[in-house]
Amino acid sequence: MDIQDLQLFITVVRLGSISAAARQTSLSQPSASRRIRHLERELGVELLDRSRAVATPTREGLEFLQFAERVIQQYEALQRHFSTTSPPFHMSLNIAASTTPGEYWLPTILPPFQADNPHIQISLCVMPSAAVETCVVERRCDLGFIGRPPNHSHLRHWVVAEDEIVLAVSSSHAFAGREKVSLGELNGQPFVCRSSGSATHEVIVAKLAELGFHLSRQRLALEVTSVPAQLNAIAAGQGIGFVSRMALAGPGQSRVVPVPIAEVKLKRKLYMIQDPE
CATH class of the missing domain: 1.10.10.10 (Winged helix-like DNA-binding domain superfamily/Winged helix DNA-binding domain)
Known part of the structure; x- marks a missing residue:
């Protein structure tokens, strides 16, 4: 009974x-x-x-x-x-996210969610996409957010947002203010790129290769591990690079401007991933 x-x-x-x-x-x-x-x-x-x-x-x-x-x-x-x-009941939600969703998208999404669910304590850790998948697979986090479909086929995944990747140049660069530039004009330009493990870098390399432009054959001026470092290097004139448009929407980014590519609009989806077991 x-x-x-x-x-x-x-x-x-x-x-x-x-x-x-x-x-x-x-x-x-x-x-x-x-x-x-x-x-x-x-x-x-x-x-x-x-x-x-x-x-x-x-x-x-x-x-x-x-x-x-x-x-x-x-x-x-x-x-x-x-x-x-007794103190109020609390739940914890541990989130792992790659750079774009973790630093630019989730911070705009989480406040209204937390306002509706004050009993849920959220922990957000930003790491490379591959590390996010590992974290989810090993159940060290409850949810993951990445900028590409998961490599682990058993993970459940949902599209949660769309992102645009743009060419970013210094405001003093010759491309700044242009309506658009062609891929051919990028040949010979120094590039500031994210290191391997970045979903943004993986997506842009694959999409440009489909158009016959191989980023790996271009001059690499600097390889960095974070978006702020990439933007600072671009702003300083060390080279040009591809970044999420979300990263350019933040404060203090007036020294870096987006330039459209003539041949293509570079779109990708952001995914939420979860281990179903």
């Missing part, structure tokens, strides 16, 4: 009907009847006299009614006590 069984029995006696008690306690009539039968089998006595039109407690049923009412009173008192003395 449990608290719901006790509450059901009290309601049956109060209303004089199992079906009426079932409706009040949001149970089906067969389910309520089974619960009462289970109580009687567990106790080894009949609790209700079913020979009458109104469900009436037997002598044993009256004794059980007194017991049930005491237990419910004590249970409700305990609930009131804990509600005034």
